[in-house]
Amino acid sequence: MLFIILKTRMYGIKGTLLALFCSILSVYSFCREASLHIQKDKTPLAAYLKPCVVTEPSSGLEGIDCIYVINLDKRPDKWERVSGIFREQGLKINRMSAINGWELAGETLRELSGPYPVRLKGGEYGCLLSHLSVLKDAHQRGFQRIWVCEDDIEILESIQHIPLLIRQLEKYDADWDVFYTDCRPRLIWKGQLIHTIPPHYTPRPDERCDHPADYLKTEEVFPDVIKIGYRTGTTSMIISRKGMEKLINYFTHIYVWSQIDLDMHFVPGIREYSSKKDLVSNLLESTSDVLNEVDESHLPQESKEAFWNRYQLTLCQYNLEKSEISLRSYLKLYQQFPDRAEPLYHLALFYRQSQNFLLGFLFSKLGKEIPLPKDSEKSEPWIYQWGLKLEYALCAYHLGKSEEFRKTAQQLLAIENLPKETRAHILELFSANFSSHSGPCPKQGSS
Template identity: 25%
Template sequence: MRLNIFCVCILFFPLQGCVTKQALATDEPSYEESARQRLFSYTTDNKFSEYLDETVFIPIFVRNKEHSLPYFFKAIEDLDYDKKRIYLWIVCDHTKDDSASQIDAWVSGVRSQYKSVETEIDTGAWHYPGQKSDLSWTTERHLRMLELRQRALIKAREMWADYIFYVDADNILMNPSTIRHLIDKNKVLVAPMLYSPSSYTNFWGGMNNQGYYVRTDEYFPIRNNEINGTFPVALIHSTYLIDLRKRKSREIQFLPLRKDYKYDLDDIIIFASHCKSVGVEMYVDNTVFYGYMPVPLDESKSLEDDSDAFIHLRMEVMTEPPVGVGIEMQKSAYIQEKVLTPTKLGFDEIYVINLKRRKDRRSRMKKVLKMQGIDYTIFDAVDSKTLGEDYLAEMGINMLPGFIDPYSQRTLTWGEIGCFMSHFHIWDDVIEKNYAHVVVLEDDVRFQPSFVRKVTDLMGRIKAANLKWDLIYLGRKKLKNVDEFPITEVEGLVEAGYSYWTIGYLLSKSGAEKLKDADPLSRMVPVDEYIPIMFDKHPIDEYSENFARRDLIGLSVDPLYIYPTHYTKDVNYFSDTETSSVWEVDVNVNDESADDVKITDDKVAHHRAKNEL
């Protein structure tokens, strides 16, 4: 099997001299501009730099990649290499999406720029015998891939190309100097290390005697850039460069199979096994950032899942470190990309809460929502920097007597007041406009793959079950180690326990009315303390007892659909709520009273990334 199982983790790539949020308000370059300058610079000590670039043969094999081709081909266009020294061979077969016409359009636009462009497009059979889905890797498909790679190798040798550069059609080489960096490594066979939204990448640290993947001690240090260099590894795949000038490269082949080959018929394992048998070392290089690749899906998934996974990859990449690199993937001007028609997913409104001064977050949210075909309304947040005692008096805001934050042991901050009021005004808007159901999102969320389908399917199940609900968390920080009972009528829902964050939730009109009618402004607590109080799951009775009616029907999706972009202590974490000044009121906090309200969950204090408004 091509698919390897890895634990999900946050992407990590150490970026020196990260731009601070404060810099975004100045005339300095944007985060993306600075990141491009930092990541994609190229210098060389090559004494032959005054000569023509060596010739490179690039074979590209396409099957059902209409979702990635506009971005893949843009990365090829942007390679900082003399195009008149590049030969392209593009093969498209067994495909039922729009890949073939996209290839035709792109080739028509760029053909004259390259040394040569050859295409083979087969519009015949779109499936392989015995495949269970379009993502199945059958024996025939593995053999077809080996055949194509061997044909490419022969073509490159026959035209006396200096290098052959294999690149999978969904691997996005964001670094324009990729080819030059790899050539500088002076290896027979070397791969640029590519990131994904998990710990998956394009090399194996080890392989056992049966030809299966083995996790080595060096894998994560290499993958996470804790060590840098060009490392010998057991297997590389998807994207790699072969130096055809070196004598040892003459021994490389994909087919025919060796008579003593004893492993599964898998094209990447076959290639690695052959290289090992002839003494050709495989290397992976992580000295610079190269780009990204999607995590392969198993054959139970569909092409729609594959497309959703690529959209998710694009969203993750444009999020700042440690999630991504803060750079948006660009698409080719030669390909007309399919644009999703924006919808509200069956809701009356989708609110996105954003501070006017946080243009960086607004820009990112607009892009990721457009990627997913989500129609929305930007709801201007209440800015804590504009608040004062006059505003508190006008709105009738008073802090709940005796309130002390259970973790930071302080009173309310001005940012928490602004955050609460932002949500409060949305509840008011829902009631005033008589909306039945809405979505509320904050501007610092990361969407899980297939978010739109997950929400749409969930609402379908809720409707079918005629389930009553007031508020459903889409993302949250679950606190206190307590059982949360599943909603038996609707798969994927649980009764919400004590939770932090209001990064995203579904809200009904009845929920908005309950939240507003409890008169929370006259006894204010942070909004993510207030909501658990209202569904009667707050652990501090002294706070809950101030609100007589606590019958909000609070549920949560499980697993979650969204997460915050950054957590406390992450690089680029910045909270307009948590870092704002404290509302100075007369509260006597001594050690004894603090002990009375403190919740014994040590881990939460580190991870509480509350409502960054």
């Protein structure tokens, strides 16, 4: 008001009206520029959404109508694992047969991208279309609140925390749209568990955004929930009906520019929250089907002799130096020969002995699934038979992963050529933790 009075005194009524008109016009122009990328009519994206099959419309979790789990047809292993997790929790889930973006034709990707270049990986297009297919299905079925998961989740806290936090959130903000069940995606960096740092968002050429720092601001609305403006990851989200409507309306009226886990934060009026601690988050040892689609048949294959020579050289280097450089040599060797488990064994052994049990667990888990090479002369069979299983069992024991330890210990004790000292150690750990409530000890092979 003071501004208007001063303007009136300086320029008169006509000058003031002109100044106000220019100010309003500038704001209007900014708002129009900010939404230029949102089309009046639906874009081709809407035509590529996929129907969902819902066999369990009731989740079994208070306040959640339905649980959808997105899973590629080519990954039945991930579906078996995640369905077992929910079964143990007494919850009912529905499998959404994910859209494999790597199989989309180049012409389709160009159509989805419209005036923009094709910037994303195939899996990122598939991820976007799969999530939007779930939202469309849930909205059409009249669900008020759904839980959307990807197949690489890990439950870290009691599931019952989720209904409690949702009830508190409803009281604070009845118009909330999205609630993430973790703080941010997790990863291992330099041997430590950290949360990802959201990458810088590059807006579309015709998109105007606020200052990037504004989106990174968070606000603790009550002890266990924070209000957010930007993050990465769509591993596990609770979405309200209003949130479904906003996301569907936005993504079916834009051309694809960035990944869904980045672009969704720029939906007009979106209200997002997340748990302050990780309740359900990404499985650390999982590999991404969104980012990885490697046809190993096209990779150059080197001889077994080449591997064996480099392996022996790396062993000598490590025994002499025991440095990070020699550790990286093991990792590089595995990357060059992904069908060989010896480098992974030595990495797992090093990290277990360094009491970094999580990294030891991850490397041994990866290695123990690799089969023994047909030419055993240029290999160390014991590593494949029991060495990596031993590292996996010991790391699982120290991490408190009781079920993983139990199963692997039983496998180890059934191996006839397991060294006596190793057998005695595993039997001692197994007996101390399971004999009192798990019946007799597992059958042992002869020493």
